[in-house]
Structure formats: C-alpha cells, structure tokens
Amino acid sequence: MSLMLAGPIVPHPSLSTHSLAWRTPTGGVYPKPRRPTLTAATGLVEAAIPKVPTPTSVVEAAKRLAAWTAVDRHILPEHKVIGIGSGSTVPYVVERIVAQGKEVNKDRVFIPTGFQSKELIVKSQLLLGDVDQYPMIDVTIDGADEVDHDLNCIKGGGGCHLREKVLAEAADTFILVADYRKNSTILGTSFPQGIPIEVVPFAYTKILQNLHLIGSPNASLRMAKAKAGPVVSDNGNFIIDAPFPPEIMSDPYTLLSRIKMLTGIVEVGLFCHMAKAAYFGNQDGSVTIKWHDGRVEQVQKPPTPVVDKH
Numbered sequence: 101m102s103l104m105l106a107g108p109i110v111p112h113p114s115l116s117t118h119s120l121a122w123r124t125p126t127g128g129v130y131p132k133p134r135r136p137t138l139t140a141a142t143g144l145v146e147a148a149i150p151k152v153p154t155p156t157s158v159v160e161a162a163k164r165l166a167a168w169t170a171v172d173r174h175i176l177p178e179h180k181v182i183g184i185g186s187g188s189t190v191p192y193v194v195e196r197i198v199a200q201g202k203e204v205n206k207d208r209v210f211i212p213t214g215f216q217s218k219e220l221i222v223k224s225q226l227l228l229g230d231v232d233q234y235p236m237i238d239v240t241i242d243g244a245d246e247v248d249h250d251l252n253c254i255k256g257g258g259g260c261h262l263r264e265k266v267l268a269e270a271a272d273t274f275i276l277v278a279d280y281r282k283n284s285t286i287l288g289t290s291f292p293q294g295i296p297i298e299v300v301p302f303a304y305t306k307i308l309q310n311l312h313l314i315g316s317p318n319a320s321l322r323m324a325k326a327k328a329g330p331v332v333s334d335n336g337n338f339i340i341d342a343p344f345p346p347e348i349m350s351d352p353y354t355l356l357s358r359i360k361m362l363t364g365i366v367e368v369g370l371f372c373h374m375a376k377a378a379y380f381g382n383q384d385g386s387v388t389i390k391w392h393d394g395r396v397e398q399v400q401k402p403p404t405p406v407v408d409k410h
C-alpha cells in the first residue's frame with residue numbers, strides 16, 4: 101500500500117536490459133548477474149576484482165606455482181564448463197584463470213564446490229553455474245590434503261569433500277594442485293588428523309562407534325573453532341575425522357568401500373583413482389607433476405605471470 105502511495109518504481113538507468121545483457125554459454129541472453137556496489141552518488145557501479153595477495157612464504161609460493169602451472173596446461177580456450185575446488189590453493193587457480201582475460205572467460209561457466217569457491221567466482225566476475233545445470237564439466241581443478249603415489253588423495257580438510265567429489269566425478273579431467281608437503285606415499289603420513297567423513301547429524305554417534313570398531317579408535321566429531329558445537333558442512337551435515345593406521349591407509353580403496361557401507365555416511369574424503377594429474381609446487385621453484393599412469397614429470401621453469409588481459 102505504502103509503495104503505491106509513493107508512486108511507480110522507476111528502475112535506475114544503469115539497470116536497462118541492454119546494460120545487463122549477458123550471453124549464456126548456449127547463445128541465449130539473460131540479465132548479467134552482478135553484485136554491484138551501491139553508492140548514493142553514482143548508483144550501481146561494478147566492483148573491482150580483488151587481487152590475490154602475492155605469496156610471502158615458501159609454502160604459499162609453492163601453492164601458486166602448482167596452481168598456475170596446472171591452469172596453463174589444463175584450462176584451454178575450448179574448455180567452457182570449469183569446476184572450481186576449495187581451500188587455500190584455489191584462489192591462485194582462479195587468479196590465473198582471470199588473467200587469461202575477459203574475452204576467453206566470457207563464454208565460460210564456473211561451478212563451485214562450496215561457499216568459498218562460490219564467493220571466489222562471484223568476486224572474480226566470472227559466470228557462476230551449478231552442477232545440476234552442468235552435470236558434464238570439462239575440467240575441475242581442486243586442492244588436496246595429501247596425495248599418494250597412485251594419485252589417491254585425502255580431501256575434506258575444509259569440509260567440502262561431498263561437493264568436491266561430485267565435481268571431480270562430473271569432470272572429463274580432474275586435476276589436483278598442492279604444495280610439496282602434500283606429496284606423499286602412504287596417505288595419513290603428512291595429514292594425520294584423519295579421513296574427513298561427512299555424516300547425517302542424527303547418526304553421528306552410531307557412525308563413530310562403527311569407525312572405532314573398524315580400526316579408527318580415535319575417530320571424533322570435528323568441532324567448530326569460533327562457535328560452540330560441531331562444524332556444520334555447506335550441506336547441513338556433521339564432519340567426523342577418522343585417523344587409521346598405515347597398514348589400513350595403504351589400501352585406500354578397500355577402506356573407502358568399508359566406510360561407505362556404513363549407514364548414515366554422506367561422503368568420504370578419500371578420492372581413489374579420480375585424478376588425471378597432481379601438481380606439486382616445490383620449495384626450489386620447480387613443479388612435480390604425478391600423472392595417473394605413473395609418470396612423474398619435473399618442470400624446472402616456473403610459469404611467468406601472464407599479462408593481465410581483463
């Protein structure tokens with residue numbers, strides 16, 4: 101009622117259909133999604149893409165090296181649907197994709213694995229999609245907590261492994277990026293806190309009991325740091341961290357199958373036989389690439405920053 105008294109709502113001139121026109125990957129047109137900054141003086145203005153801070157530590161530099169090398173080799177102009185993983189290495193992935201320029205990115209759609217990567221995509225002014233619109237992904241790039249010699253890996257340190265596994269499975273090519281600390285032989289060596297397991301909340305005590313019985317006596321519910329109570333995943337579930345001894349961890353596929361059989365489990369942070377390659381940035385500025393067929397490649401010359409085309 102009060103709106104009617106105030107008179108008709110006139111859209112701001114910057115909201116004209118033309119200024120918001122955005123071409124879909126399939127050639128249609130719809131309003132360009134944007135998260136504008138509103139200022140009283142100018143109305144809607146486009147925010148600048150936030151810069152990823154330049155690494156100040158060896159570990160951060162190694163993450164960036166792995167991410168940039170993987171993007172240069174696997175995100176090619178013909179790739180239109182791209183899965184973006186979670187964690188602290190992934191901002192460097194997005195940074196390198198953005199640096200490929202607006203022209204190549206305008207026909208691409210980016211699928212996030214959780215809240216963090218959704219924010220990254222939106223803030224980088226890339227087109228956001230979801231896996232239920234795009235169940236076939238060209239390439240997914242994601243971080244890892246630890247990777248063994250067969251490219252099996254532990255994921256879920258950030259609690260996103262359910263969506264991460266869906267996007268890994270939906271992708272033609274699934275690539276891991278990490279720093280040298282994650283390059284391992286037996287899982288659980290450098291990431292001893294345990295396999296992240298997403299569970300439906302009401303079943304967590306029963307599942308903890310099951311996990312204790314199958315070889316993880318110290319399996320425990322992941323507790324939040326700045327909130328009383330457990331960590332709640334992007335899907336509203338709880339996370340259990342289940343450490344297993346090396347003799348069990350040395351056969352990750354069997355372990356994955358055993359855990360997945362427990363009722364109430366949503367997803368297990370063990371990714372077996374999924375990745376095509378894993379890129380590890382090293383302390384000396386080189387990159388080690390482990391391929392799914394057992395090849396190991398060393399790249400001595402790190403990628404140089406591309407000229408920012410956006």
Ligand SMILES: O=C(CO)[C@H](O)[C@H](O)COP(=O)(O)O
Nearest residue numbers: 187188189243256257258260
């Ligand atoms: O699986 C993940 C989140 O669920 C991350 O990819 C994993 O924790 C690696 O993160 P980072 O790049 O920060 O080491």
